[in-house]
Amino acid sequence: xxxxxxxxxxxxxxxxxxxxxxxxxETFSQSVRASNLSRSGALLRGVAAVLxxxxxLAVKYAEQRGEFRIVWVLDRGAxxxxxxAVHRLPNSPCPxxxxxxxxxxxxxxEGEKTLDNREDALLRK
Numbered sequence: 001x002x003x004x005x006x007x008x009x010x011x012x013x014x015x016x017x018x019x020x021x022x023x024x025x026e027t028f029s030q031s032v033r034a035s036n037l038s039r040s041g042a043l044l045r046g047v048a049a050v051l052x053x054x055x056x057l058a059v060k061y062a063e064q065r066g067e068f069r070i071v072w073v074l075d076r077g078a079x080x081x082x083x084x085a086v087h088r089l090p091n092s093p094c095p096x097x098x099x100x101x102x103x104x105x106x107x108x109x110e111g112e113k114t115l116d117n118r119e120d121a122l123l124r125k
Contacts, residue, residue: 009036010103013045016095020057022049034061039094040087041068047082057086061095068092 012035019029028049036043057068068086075082088094
C-alpha cells in the first residue's frame, strides 16, 4: 500500500486527555492512548465516548493542549472502545511536540527498544 501521508508518524504510545462534546451533545473528558503521532495528527485508542467525523476535540498531553478535528471513528467493541483518527487544526499547538523533537534528535538503532531517560519521562506524563 502506498503511503499518502505528508509526514512520517512516530510509533510510540502515550497517555493523553481528551475532551469535547460527544454525539449526544454531552460534554466529556477522559484519558486515552495516543499513538502514530505526527505534528498534524494521531490515532487515539480506548475512547469511550461516541464521536462523529468532523467534530472538534481537545487533546492534552504534558500540560500542552491542541485542538483537533475527527477524521474517522472505528468501533473496536465494548471492551476496547473506539479508535479515533484526529487531524490538528491550523494554528493550534501540537501537544506532543517535545516527544517528536526528542525522536528526531535521538540516535536510535533499528529495532532498539530502550529509551533514554528524557524520552521515558516524557512518555509517562
